[in-house]
Structures are given as C-alpha cells and as structure tokens.
Amino acid sequence: MEFIQANPDPRELKRALAVKMVMQNYELSTIGSILGVSLCFVSKWKYIFAEQGTAGLKLKYKGSRGYLDDAQTQTVISWLKQKDYWHLEELKEYISDNFNAVFESNQSYYNLLKKASISWKKTQKKNPMY
Numbered sequence: 001m002e003f004i005q006a007n008p009d010p011r012e013l014k015r016a017l018a019v020k021m022v023m024q025n026y027e028l029s030t031i032g033s034i035l036g037v038s039l040c041f042v043s044k045w046k047y048i049f050a051e052q053g054t055a056g057l058k059l060k061y062k063g064s065r066g067y068l069d070d071a072q073t074q075t076v077i078s079w080l081k082q083k084d085y086w087h088l089e090e091l092k093e094y095i096s097d098n099f100n101a102v103f104e105s106n107q108s109y110y111n112l113l114k115k116a117s118i119s120w121k122k123t124q125k126k127n128p129m130y
Contacts, residue, residue, distance in 0.1 A: 003054045015057045018042045019049040067101035073112070080116040 004016045014035055021031045022042065031042050048056040068076065076095060080086060091109050096102050103109060113119070 003057065009059060012057055012059060015045045015049075016054070018045050019057065022046045067103060067108075068095070068099055072099050073115070076112055077116040080113065080118060086113065086118060 004013060004020065014037065018031055018035055018037065018041065028039050028042050032039050045057065079094065088109055
C-alpha cells in the first residue's frame with residue numbers, strides 16, 4: 001500500500017495495483033478488465049513481485065543523459081536571446097565549438113530555439129523579397 005500511495009508513475013502504479021488485487025483474490029480476468037491490461041501482464045507482475053518485492057515493480061530504464069546539462073542549456077538560451085537574428089547552422093556551430101556536442105537531429109536545435117521563445121521558422125531579420 002505504501003508503494004502505491006507514494007508512486008506518481010502510472011506504469012508502476014498499474015503494476016502495483018495488479019499485484020494488490022491478486023493478493024486480495026480477485027480473478028485475473030477481472031483485474032485485467034478493471035486495469036485495461038492482459039492476463040499475461042497480471043501474471044508477469046505477480047511473479048516478479050513474488051521474486052523481487054516492490055523493487056521489482058519499479059521501472060528500470062531511466063532515460064539517456066542529454067548532450068547539454070541545465071547550465072549549458074541556459075548559456076545557449078542566453079546567447080540566443082542576445083542575437084537579433086538566428087541561423088540554424090550558426091547555432092549548431094556555437095554548440096559544437098563551446099560544448100563539444102552535436103545533436104543527432106535538427107529537432108533538438110529547434111527545441112532550444114523554442115525554449116528561448118524564438119520561432120525557428122523566422123531566421124531572417126527581414127523578408128528578402130523587399
């Protein structure tokens with residue numbers, strides 16, 4: 001019960017609720033329909049809980065570490081806000097030169113521009129047609 005009450009992650013919560021309901025002698029099919037999971041899901045987490053306890057119900061994957069830490073991200077955002085206009089290639093070069101990082105996709109650069117409240121679609125200081 002303590003694990004259920006202290007757990008904000010819905011995946012871990014669903015696992016814990018399935019185990020709790022098994023311990024309260026609910027039928028597996030009833031548990032599956034209430035939680036919206038398969039019978040295999042219920043059986044799997046029942047077995048893992050029996051083997052490992054509540055530690056077994058926790059998520060194992062915590063995600064990968066980003067290329068930039070929070071301080072470096074703030075440095076990039078400050079640099080972007082000081083500029084009058086922006087070019088994606090210039091941002092890539094700045095990050096590569098200063099932090100020795102190259103993102104795998106342009107979306108990461110676009111996300112930095114968004115954090116700085118800059119639209120990546122507006123990279124020129126004036127319309128070239130005029």
